[in-house]
Amino acid sequence: MRFLLILLAVSVAALAWSWSDVSGSPAMPWPVDVPVSAAVVDGFLRRILETARPILGEASREVGDHLRVALERLLVLSRTAPVIGFGISSAVLLGLVVRESSRMALRFSSPTWNYLGKRLAAVSAVALVALPALPAEIPFWVCVAAALGVCAGVGFYVGNLPVKL
Numbered sequence: 001m002r003f004l005l006i007l008l009a010v011s012v013a014a015l016a017w018s019w020s021d022v023s024g025s026p027a028m029p030w031p032v033d034v035p036v037s038a039a040v041v042d043g044f045l046r047r048i049l050e051t052a053r054p055i056l057g058e059a060s061r062e063v064g065d066h067l068r069v070a071l072e073r074l075l076v077l078s079r080t081a082p083v084i085g086f087g088i089s090s091a092v093l094l095g096l097v098v099r100e101s102s103r104m105a106l107r108f109s110s111p112t113w114n115y116l117g118k119r120l121a122a123v124s125a126v127a128l129v130a131l132p133a134l135p136a137e138i139p140f141w142v143c144v145a146a147a148l149g150v151c152a153g154v155g156f157y158v159g160n161l162p163v164k165l
Contacts, residue, residue, distance in 0.1 A: 036075045044071050073132035077143055084128075087151040095158025102163055109160045117156025124149030 045068055102109045128146040131138050 036072045040075065041068060041071050070133045073138075076140075077128075077132050080143075080147070084147045084150070087147060088154055091151040091155035092158050095155045095161075098155075098159035099161055099163075102160075109162055111160070111162075113156050114160035117153045117158075117160060119153070121150050121153025121157060124153055 048067060098107075099109070101107050124146045128143060128150060131142055131146065
């Protein structure tokens with residue numbers, strides 16, 4: 001139990017450090033503030049449109065503009081993947097700490113919270129992947145909220161697993 005608490009403290013500290021505002025530092029700019037390379041986006045866009053040209057035909061030019069914006073947002077979101085990974089690992093560790101208390105009969109593992117946590121994690125993961133790909137202008141904080149939903153769902157799911165699997 002102490003080992004899990006130490007791991008949780010280290011993981012939360014790493015998460016807090018990685019989310020800290022370092023935009024003023026020239027050595028480590030905030031990943032969202034750095035613009036995406038146009039060459040990288042053009043390369044991805046060219047491959048996608050060459051594959052989809054037989055299906056789309058003349059509409060490939062119109063789709064290309066919307067697809068460029070979606071690819072830029074997905075590439076920016078991919079830079080935050082380590083932070084999201086830290087958040088998920090923190091949620092798993094916190095869930096394991098809570099699960100240890102149910103093993104010692106200090107609390108009850110709720111199948112309802114387990115089910116709701118699993119569904120929250122799944123819906124938030126789909127939103128995290130699908131929202132940046134939409135052609136609508138969606139603010140970046142929505143993706144951060146979806147990432148927090150994934151972390152919370154994973155924590156609830158692991159924390160309410162049955163004692164004997």
